[in-house]
Amino acid sequence: MEQAREGSALAERSRPDLVVIDDDDDTSEILAEALEAHGYRVRRAANGRDGIGLITERPPALILLDLDMPVLDGAGTAARLMTIDHGLELIPVVLASGNVRLTAAAEAIGTPYVIAKPYSLDALLELVAQAARERAAPKPPPEVAR
Amino acid sequence: MNQKLSAIRFLAPASAAVVLLLSSLFVASGAATRSAQRETRQVEAGMVARSELAARIGQWSTSQLLASSHIAERDAATMAAIEGRLREARADLTSALEAAAQRDAADPAMRSSIGELRADIDAMSPALADVLDLSRANRDAEAEAKMLQLIPAFERLNAASGRLLETSHRDTVASAARSSAAQDRAMLWLSSLAAIATVLVAAILAAAIRDVRRRQEETWRMTARLEEQNRELDAFAARVAHDLRGPLSTIALAVGRLTERLPDERTTSDILSRSVGRMETLIRDLLALSQVDTQSPDAASDPAIVAASVGRDLSSPVADAGGRLELAVDDARVRCSEGLLRDVLWNLVENALKYRGAAPPAIRVEGHRSHDVYEIRVSDNGMGMSADDARHAFDPFFRGTRAPHAAEGTGLGLSIVKRIVEVSAGKIAIESRVDRGTTVIVDLPLATPA
Numbered sequence: 378m379e380q381a382r383e384g385s386a387l388a389e390r391s392r393p394d395l396v397v398i399d400d401d402d403d404t405s406e407i408l409a410e411a412l413e414a415h416g417y418r419v420r421r422a423a424n425g426r427d428g429i430g431l432i433t434e435r436p437p438a439l440i441l442l443d444l445d446m447p448v449l450d451g452a453g454t455a456a457r458l459m460t461i462d463h464g465l466e467l468i469p470v471v472l473a474s475g476n477v478r479l480t481a482a483a484e485a486i487g488t489p490y491v492i493a494k495p496y497s498l499d500a501l502l503e504l505v506a507q508a509a510r511e512r513a514a515p516k517p518p519p520e521v522a523r
Numbered sequence: 524m525n526q527k528l529s530a531i532r533f534l535a536p537a538s539a540a541v542v543l544l545l546s547s548l549f550v551a552s553g554a555a556t557r558s559a560q561r562e563t564r565q566v567e568a569g570m571v572a573r574s575e576l577a578a579r580i581g582q583w584s585t586s587q588l589l590a591s592s593h594i595a596e597r598d599a600a601t602m603a604a605i606e607g608r609l610r611e612a613r614a615d616l617t618s619a620l621e622a623a624a625q626r627d628a629a630d631p632a633m634r635s636s637i638g639e640l641r642a643d644i645d646a647m648s649p650a651l652a653d654v655l656d657l658s659r660a661n662r663d664a665e666a667e668a669k670m671l672q673l674i675p676a677f678e679r680l681n682a683a684s685g686r687l688l689e690t691s692h693r694d695t696v697a698s699a700a701r702s703s704a705a706q707d708r709a710m711l712w713l714s715s716l717a718a719i720a721t722v723l724v725a726a727i728l729a730a731a732i733r734d735v736r737r738r739q740e741e742t743w744r745m746t747a748r749l750e751e752q753n754r755e756l757d758a759f760a761a762r763v764a765h766d767l768r769g770p771l772s773t774i775a776l777a778v779g780r781l782t783e784r785l786p787d788e789r790t791t792s793d794i795l796s797r798s799v800g801r802m803e804t805l806i807r808d809l810l811a812l813s814q815v816d817t818q819s820p821d822a823a824s825d826p827a828i829v830a831a832s833v834g835r836d837l838s839s840p841v842a843d844a845g846g847r848l849e850l851a852v853d854d855a856r857v858r859c860s861e862g863l864l865r866d867v868l869w870n871l872v873e874n875a876l877k878y879r880g881a882a883p884p885a886i887r888v889e890g891h892r893s894h895d896v897y898e899i900r901v902s903d904n905g906m907g908m909s910a911d912d913a914r915h916a917f918d919p920f921f922r923g924t925r926a927p928h929a930a931e932g933t934g935l936g937l938s939i940v941k942r943i944v945e946v947s948a949g950k951i952a953i954e955s956r957v958d959r960g961t962t963v964i965v966d967l968p969l970a971t972p973a
Contacts, residue, residue: 401769407776414783445765475768477761477810494772495803497796498779 393509394418394435398428398454399443399473408441411498412505425449429457432465439508444474444482455486455515467514471505487517537727541720548716552709559705566698572626573691579619580684583612583644587670587677590651594658594666602659609651616644633690640683647676760813764806771806775799801933808935811866812919815942822860823970826868826890826899827852829861833868834888841876846884848872852899853891856970859947864967867943868901870936871963875903880958896949897969902962908955916953917941940965 395417399405402423409419420437422428426449432440440458444451451472458465472483475494483491490508492501586609593605620641627633650673657666778799782792830852841848857864868888875886882904890899908916915921920934940963944951949967 401773404769404773404776407773407780411776411780411783414780473772475765475772477764494768495775495799496772498776498783501776 392416392418393438394420395439395441395505396420396422396428396431396437397441398422398425398446398451399441400424400446401443404443408501411502415502417505423447425451425454425457428454429461432458432468433461433463436465436468439469439471439505439512441471441473441505444472444476444479452482452485455488455517459515459517469508469512470515471508473501485517487515489513537723537731541724541727544716544723545720548713548720552713552716555705555709555712559702559709562705563698563702566694566702569626570691570695570698572623573687573694576619576623577684577687577691579612579616580640580680580687583616584677584681584684586612586651587674590654590658590670590673593655594663594670596658597661599659606655609655613644613648620644636683636686640680643676643679643683647673647680650676757814760810764810767806768803771799771802805933805935808933808939812935812939812942815863815939815946821970822863823856823858824861824864825854826857826864826897826967827854829864830868830888830890833865833872837869837872837876841872841884841886844876844879844884846876846879846886849885849887851887851889855890855892855897857897857947857967858970859943859949859967863943863947867940867965868899870940871901871965874936874963875901875905875961878903878905878908878961880904880906880960892969893966895969896966899965899967900962901965902960904960907957907959907961909957910955913953913955916955917951 393416395412397405397408397412397419399408399421400423405421405423409421412419420431422431424446428440428442429449431437442451442454449457451474455470458468469490470486470488471490471492472479472486472488473492473494473496474482476482479491479493483489490504490513492504589605589609589612593602593609596602596605620637624634624637627637650669654666654669654673657663657669775796778792778795781788781795785792830850834848834850838848859867872886872888876884885904887902888899889902890897892898917937917940919938921937922934941951944965944967947967949965951966952964953961954964955961
C-alpha cells in the first residue's frame, strides 16, 4: 500500500485497473490490499449492481467477480454486462467463489478464468496476471447468452 | 417387505375361511343330491313292484279264458294241464300280493287296496273251483252259467290292475317332481353359497388390495418426503460449504499477505496455510458425503478405465514412497458413475499409500466379474489394523489407533467409499491384519446392457 501510494501519477495511470465485486467486506478488503501491493489499482463493490455502477463509470482492465451476492449475483452481473454492450462485454472476468456449482457457472458466463475459494494469494495473483495478459473476453454459450 | 407380510397375514385366515366354506358347501350340496337320488331309487323300486303286481293280476285275468277253454275241453289230461296253469297263476298272484303288502305296509292306501284285491280273489276262488268241477263233469251249460257270474269279478280285478298302474304312474311323476325339486334346492343352495363365497372372496381381495395400495401410497409419500429432505439437505450442505469457504478464503488471503510482509514468521504462516488446506479438505469430503445420494440410478462406468486414470494420478506419489502400484482390472460396465467410482478407487489407493508399513508399499488393484457382480479388491502390504479398528473403519471421522501423524486425512475417506458403494447397491468388506496389510473388497452390481 505504501509502495502504491509512492508511485508517480503516470505510473498510477499505467497500473491495471481492477473492480472487485464481493459481498464479504473482509475478503474484498484483503483482496484490494494484496492486489494493490502487487501493482493493481482496485475499486470495490459489495454487489453486482454497485459493481456495474463502477464499471460503467470507468471500464476496468478486468473484473474479479464473486457468485453468491445480494441484490445482483455474479451470474446476473455478467449477463447484464453482456446486454449493456459498449465494450463492457469485452472486459475479462475472473470468477472467484466457494459455490459448489462454480464450474457450471463459469461455463454459463463463458470465462476461462476461474478460481475456487479458498484459494491462496499466490494462486490468485497468478490467475489475475494471466487474465490481464491474455485479456480473453467472456464467451457465453449461445443458449445462455441473453 | 412389511407390506407383503401384512397382506399375507391378512389373506391367509381369510383364504382358509373361504376354502372351509367352499368345502362345506360341496359336502352339503353332495348330501342333498344323494338324498334326492335315494328317494328316486325307492320310488323306482315301488313302481317296478306295482307294475309287476299289475302284470300278475293281468295274468290272473287270463284265468277267464283258461276256464272257458276248460269248459270247451273234453280231454281229461288237457283239462288237468289247464288246471295246473290256473293254480300257477293263482300262486304267482298270491306271492305278488304278499310282496306288495310287505313293501307297502307303510302306505295305508296301498295296504287297503291290496286287502280289497285279496278279498276279491279269495271270493272268486270257490266260484272258479265250482266252474272247473262242473266242466270236469262235462256239465258245460252250468259251468258257463257259473262262469258268466264271475265276469264282473274279473272286470273288477282288471279295473284294480288299471288303478295300480295309474297309482304307480302318479307316484313316479310325483317322485320325479320331488327329485327334481330336491335337485333344484341343491342347485339353489350351491349357487347361493357360491355367490356368497364369490362376494366374500371379492371383499377379501378388495380389502387386501386396499391395504396394499394404502401402504404403497404411504411408501410413495414417505419416499417423496425423503427425496424432498434429501434435496433440502443437499442444498443445505452446499450452502454450508459455500459459507465456510468464504471466511476460509479470507484467512488464506490474509495468511498470504502476512507471509509476504513477515517473511520471518514463515513457520507460523505455513501452519496456518496447512490448517486452511485441511479445513478445505474437510469441507470437500463432507460435501462429497452429503452429495453421494444424488447419483443417477442408471449411472454406469468401466472400472478398467477409472482404475487406469487413478493409477496415472497416484503412481508417482507411490513411486516417491519407493513402492509400486499394480493394476489388474477387467473391462465391464458397473452400476456406479465414473466420478463416484473414481472417488472409491482414489480413496482406497490413497489409504493404502498413507497407511504403509516399514516395507516399500506394494499396492494392488484387481477387478473382475464374479458371478453376477463385479468384484474390486484393493490390497496392500501396509501396517494393517486390529479387528476392532477394522470394525469401525467405515465410521465417519474414525481414524485408526495406529494412524501415523503424517497420515493426513479427515477420517471421512472410507465413509465416503462406503456410502458410494451402498448408493450403487453394492457391498463393501475389509480384511486386515496388523503389520501384514489390508484388503478392501467392493462388490458392485453389473449395469444392465443398454
